[in-house]
Amino acid sequence: MLQGIYDYLLMGSLFSIWIVVLINMVLVNSGFISYIKHNKDEKKARVINNPPFVSILVPAHNEAKVIGKTVQSLLSLNYENDRYEIIVVNDNSSDNSAEVLQKIKERNPDRNLIIINTDNVTGGKGKSNALNIGFEQSKGSLIAIYDADNTPERQALYELVYAIQKDNKAGAVIGKFRCRNKNKNLLTRFINLEGIYFQWMAQAGRWQLLKLCTIPGTNFIIRRSILESIGGWDTKAITEDTEISFRIYMMGYHIRFCPYSASWEQEPENIAVWLKQRNRWVKGNYYVLVKNFRYLFNSKAGPVRFDLFYFLSVYVFFLTGAVVSDLIFILSVGGFIETHIMGYSLLIWFMAYVIFILSVLISTSTERGELNASNFGIIIIMYFTYCKLWTFIAVIGFIGFIRDMILKRETKWYKTERFD
Template structure:
């Protein structure tokens, strides 16, 4: 039997899909081990007198719906107020963010709380630019970053600082964010499951296996000396968290995951907002991949090599494989084109689906209250709905990145709408 181009494409898609599935299963099992360790962890916190100074940066553009709750939560952290400064960068807002912040400042006049107001000349250019502005006004030995829709638990910052202070090899420590509005509708429930499984279980697995993590953009601390040496955040990167993670690893530092540090954030409640936000994330990651993949063989940091490989697998191998397999399936229904490779491929697909359901369900057992009937019933449906939307997001983000590159168009930052 002579194989055709369709057969070779099918084999390529099958191998690529199973390769990524295998990697994710290994990460999930390793993450389970790490979470189990952390659940039994007895933390000896640093004494109050020995705690370092921390500057908390919060970029805020038109955030009047959420910024009040965020600022009050941050000012209520269990951290000595004389060693903590809160800097909110009101980045060219056109709503009531400025007035709201000023009113809160009057209520907390005994706290080190600064408000930096920017205009459309120096501000309004995205999160990276806002963070760079805030950093110039900061004084802390460590820099913490929170998004404007976050309400961290009171111990969140303490866990992060305690972890990084005890290990000089760490350049940054990240905590975990949870979905604050998970019960709003089906979309937010899907996002909650996605966050727990594809983000935090994967982070835990990467740390357990490789001492590797990627900064998530909120609820993390980084050494001030590192930001100074790096020259701040890359203003061209709309996924500034991933980009700065790569540079921190190139410096020889590690980034650790501390799951006991938890913050809650608001997630998109409509598909339109979700699609815009996720497209920005994916497009930003494609930028990071294109920025570093050219020097792949010059990179000596094995952790960075894994991340470059992982991003390439997700955005190119896996995406192309799913598209190819879907096209072949549709062609087989309406034309005479058939796959001639011997084997029961329906069984392989069914096994992949079962492994997906088991992997995500395993993740839910690690979070109190998440392994419930409603969530477990959503997981099998998630594969055919929510996960397929990610394919559209990835395709659009790659198209937009290529388009902007060809036209030499400056990438614009999209701020997630609040509810």
């Protein structure tokens, strides 16, 4: 009797995994079509007449190691100097961020650089709160967001503004983010490939297929009128980018993908920092899923329902399937249980593995210099290492999310450690 239960559990777990595999197959193909279309149009002239005034918000907490380079890159953007302002919210920092920022301001007295220093009373309550503080002092009709570790390319802001100006139904436009320390070690190389895969699979694929994207948290632009209508960022949301995306769609707007705009950011260089960062992301995504779950059954929610189903598939079906199948495999190899379909299940698993490799390879072909033998070797081992780490952190994140809900913990800064 128990043997039959193990077989059913194994088949059920593989079915759950394949739901996500099949969805990703469709998204990767759509993303590659989007890449081909954008690649053909990349050299076409994109001219902005009468550039609108843009406010760039940079939330920062203990970012002395990177904030100087970030602000310098923002000051060097290819956009008329008198048509944008930079507002850095130095939020309750205990390092020398204030001194670093003040020196930059003194060196650039003729630029619209505003520095807001908060304390533990007005600030220190998370990224959303810092963004709301900066938004209150902004005056742009368009609001751009960059994380404190970002160095956007000179055309990044210009491309975002151009894209949102030509599309009245776009509530926001997102660009790409790339890993600037990708060659540091094996972990950063994993993260680099993950970022490419995510953007050309989840972002470009969904935009091509459903006109649907999710704000990534940096290198995006949003209309001021929208932020005023929704009351700014949700201070209870850890992943404020995903949460605000749902609210934009429910207002009847869409979020446009613009691959011509790119920003380079520093990624975690050790497992401890990566685990802390991804734990925050997982907990935040569970919050968004629970908050917006009702829209899954609302026909008026439009393409948002796909995102909710995808979140549900990844964080419930896929996660459960991965944990159950791994446990059954380990117990079977250890001789603790016996299954009658292990051979078939291994074949189904191997097929999913091959599709994973092909999907990541297709994604890497969209970025110059990334499709090479070295990355191919990284992709081969990625499934057994990096992806298994994600399974572990997803479980830990779910437990943490439940604990936070029960204890009603207040949102705080989840600081990602920076490296020199």
